[in-house]
Amino acid sequence: MHLILFFLFAGLCLAGAINLLLQTHPINSALSLIVVMTSLAVLYLLLGAEFLAIAQIIVYAGAVMVLFTFVVMLLNAGREERTLGSRAGARVGFPAVAVLLAVLATVLLHAQGLTAAHLGAGLTDAKSGTNLDILSQVLFHELLLPFEVTSVLILIAILGAVALARADGSKTGGAEGTAEK
Amino acid sequence: MNPVPDIYRILPEVILTLTGVAIMLVDASIPPAWPRRYLGFLAAIGTTIAIWASVWQLSLPEGTGFFGTVETSAFTVFFHVLICGIVLAALLLSLDALPTYSHHQGEFYALIVFGAVGMCLLTSAVELLLVFIALEISSISTYILAGYRKETGRGPEAAIKYFLLGSFATGFLLYGIALIFGATGTTQVYQAARLAPVAQNQPLVLAAMALMLVGILFKVSAAPFHVWTPDVYEGAPTPVVALMSTAPKAAAFALLLRVVYEIFPHLRSVWEPLLWIVAVLSMTVGNLAALRQQNVKRMLAYSAIAHAGYLLAAFAGIGSIGIAAAAFYTAAYAAMNVGVFAVIVLVAGYDEQLSLIGDFRGLIYRSPLLGSLLIFFLISLIGIPFTGGFFGKFYSFSAAVGGGAIALAIIGLLNSGLAAAYYLRLALVTAQRPAEDEPARPMPHVGPAAIAAVALAVLVTLVLGIVPGATLHAAQSAAHTLQVPPQPSEAPGIPLQSGQ
Numbered sequence: 001m002h003l004i005l006f007f008l009f010a011g012l013c014l015a016g017a018i019n020l021l022l023q024t025h026p027i028n029s030a031l032s033l034i035v036v037m038t039s040l041a042v043l044y045l046l047l048g049a050e051f052l053a054i055a056q057i058i059v060y061a062g063a064v065m066v067l068f069t070f071v072v073m074l075l076n077a078g079r080e081e082r083t084l085g086s087r088a089g090a091r092v093g094f095p096a097v098a099v100l101l102a103v104l105a106t107v108l109l110h111a112q113g114l115t116a117a118h119l120g121a122g123l124t125d126a127k128s129g130t131n132l133d134i135l136s137q138v139l140f141h142e143l144l145l146p147f148e149v150t151s152v153l154i155l156i157a158i159l160g161a162v163a164l165a166r167a168d169g170s171k172t173g174g175a176e177g178t179a180e181k
Numbered sequence: 182m183n184p185v186p187d188i189y190r191i192l193p194e195v196i197l198t199l200t201g202v203a204i205m206l207v208d209a210s211i212p213p214a215w216p217r218r219y220l221g222f223l224a225a226i227g228t229t230i231a232i233w234a235s236v237w238q239l240s241l242p243e244g245t246g247f248f249g250t251v252e253t254s255a256f257t258v259f260f261h262v263l264i265c266g267i268v269l270a271a272l273l274l275s276l277d278a279l280p281t282y283s284h285h286q287g288e289f290y291a292l293i294v295f296g297a298v299g300m301c302l303l304t305s306a307v308e309l310l311l312v313f314i315a316l317e318i319s320s321i322s323t324y325i326l327a328g329y330r331k332e333t334g335r336g337p338e339a340a341i342k343y344f345l346l347g348s349f350a351t352g353f354l355l356y357g358i359a360l361i362f363g364a365t366g367t368t369q370v371y372q373a374a375r376l377a378p379v380a381q382n383q384p385l386v387l388a389a390m391a392l393m394l395v396g397i398l399f400k401v402s403a404a405p406f407h408v409w410t411p412d413v414y415e416g417a418p419t420p421v422v423a424l425m426s427t428a429p430k431a432a433a434f435a436l437l438l439r440v441v442y443e444i445f446p447h448l449r450s451v452w453e454p455l456l457w458i459v460a461v462l463s464m465t466v467g468n469l470a471a472l473r474q475q476n477v478k479r480m481l482a483y484s485a486i487a488h489a490g491y492l493l494a495a496f497a498g499i500g501s502i503g504i505a506a507a508a509f510y511t512a513a514y515a516a517m518n519v520g521v522f523a524v525i526v527l528v529a530g531y532d533e534q535l536s537l538i539g540d541f542r543g544l545i546y547r548s549p550l551l552g553s554l555l556i557f558f559l560i561s562l563i564g565i566p567f568t569g570g571f572f573g574k575f576y577s578f579s580a581a582v583g584g585g586a587i588a589l590a591i592i593g594l595l596n597s598g599l600a601a602a603y604y605l606r607l608a609l610v611t612a613q614r615p616a617e618d619e620p621a622r623p624m625p626h627v628g629p630a631a632i633a634a635v636a637l638a639v640l641v642t643l644v645l646g647i648v649p650g651a652t653l654h655a656a657q658s659a660a661h662t663l664q665v666p667p668q669p670s671e672a673p674g675i676p677l678q679s680g681q
Contacts, residue, residue, distance in 0.1 A: 143248075145308075146308065156321050156322050163329070
């Protein structure tokens with residue numbers, strides 16, 4: 001059952017990601033990204049990470065995607081234009097990514113003596129004790145400092161958005177501010 | 182033994198953060214008509230206190246704090262003082278170089294100080310997640326600062342280019358960290374270092390190291406990953422270039438030292454040839470491209486790539502000799518590079534009316550002080566004795582020879598000769614008598630804060646060139662602490678492994 005679900009949603013995730021790249025209209029790409037995010041959430045759920053799955057849906061499929069679609073609509077972005085560079089990129093890019101993927105997959109599979117058939121085996125044995133307990137233990141104990149330092153990071157992103165986007169309203173600031181979130 | 186309070190382990194960072202917050206608060210609460218320039222003094226004072234705090238940390242017993250996520254040792258103090266010193270010089274320079282009409286000055290100073298928090302943490306973090314967050318803080322603040330001259334069009338272009346390529350590189354580093362976690366089950370540096378050699382999955386460890394090296398080498402603008410450097414340096418405001426060509430690089434080199442010497446010492450046979458190739462490529466590509474440049478900032482951008490190459494040569498050195506040489510070179514390079522960009526800021530001005538090599542013709546007649554300072558820093562960049570640049574190269578190449586990489590040292594020396602050509606070209610143009618029919622160029626305006634910044638750079642360059650002993654000694658003790666990491670004060674991260 002787990003294996004079937006895994007292949008179903010992994011396939012959906014990959015299909016969404018490939019569709020995202022193939023679409024030329026930004027809004028279609030953004031909608032494909034929702035498919036990717038949601039399928040990823042199901043994969044997390046299969047791994048026994050319930051909290052992460054819910055957070056994935058709320059934060060990415062919810063908040064971030066709404067932001068993306070808003071930006072696409074506000075900018076009124078049209079169909080992307082094919083240039084010589086982007087055509088060449090499409091030709092060379094896919095084989096290059098395929099090669100990279102093959103190399104990494106070989107490394108991962110070979111080294112652990114795993115074959116594709118074994119992939120589903122580890123999926124079911126989630127730890128006892130809820131995810132939330134473990135997560136909060138790590139977040140507010142071992143990783144307290146990185147967690148707190150993140151506030152400086154967010155502060156910088158806000159400062160940057162203000163400094164670049166306000167004043168004379170150049171386009172760069174808006175794009176950068178959004179991207180940093 | 183009394184345990185050291187955790188807060189002492191991050192005291193400089195805390196002071197810098199508080200300074201940044203104070204700048205933002207004061208900026209928001211004073212009337213809009215008041216000059217923002219004095220916020221820069223506030224930032225400079227905070228940075229000075231942070232330097233003092235870093236030096237004070239030497240009196241603490243070496244060790245880690247916050248559950249084994251940050252470390253204080255001679256290594257971290259060395260780089261903290263270096264980074265805060267660069268930030269101080271850049272702040273003083275900006276005080277005089279930022280024109281009064283430029284907007285968001287408060288944010289400018291706050292961003293520099295917050296960026297310094299990230300760079301300092303990067304050198305003292307011994308938890309890879311903290312490393313990642315610190316790197317993001319330092320990078321994002323520089324992306325924003327690079328785009329500060331919005332009115333030119335090249336500023337935003339530089340910021341966007343830097344942002345996209347930089348994020349891509351950070352992705353590599355993050356992937357590497359994830360693979361380390363996959364191979365060893367921990368992201369704590371000491372634990373990962375202990376577990377990496379015995380991990381069952383050696384190819385995974387290898388892949389992790391390769392990805393992390395790609396990410397870090399991008400940040401130091403070493404050769405195959407250098408394409409962003411000239412465009413970004415050309416578009417960014419020059420005081421920012423003085424900062425970003427030195428401080429984030431010093432932090433990234435500290436991270437590189439920590440990664441290769443502390444986490445992957447057992448893979449030396451793999452990373453040494455890799456860094457050898459990168460060093461040779463960086464020197465050669467940087468110097469050959471610099472020869473062809475007409476714009477001074479682009480020329481110095483390529484020279485920065487070449488200097489990253491000379492510095493990487495030190496990594497061929499064995500153990501603490503290589504680390505000490507690299508740390509010393511970082512300091513020498515930072516001093517002379519801040520100095521040369523400071524002079525260029527003062528000559529060219531914030532809006533850079535004068536940016537071509539020809540514009541510097543006869544500088545020494547227009548302003549004898551700036552002209553001779555420019556020549557002095559160029560001489561140091563060439564690596565002529567009695568300047569910091571000489572001893573930097575000397576230690577770096579002798580570390581390489583000591584490590585058996587004689588060919589690398591020879592290539593480095595040949596490259597230094599090649600580099601002298603374009604440095605001397607600028608120096609000669611500076612000393613040339615201006616032609617009769619040439620249009621009069623404006624006299625550079627030099628304020629007291631900028632004088633202080635340049636004086637700091639001159640002083641450090643001279644001290645490193647004439648009495649390098651003290652700094653070398655500091656670099657050696659830094660190297661020693663990296664070789665023998667302090668014992669974690671408490672057993673960290675046991676539940677970390679139960680999380681997987």
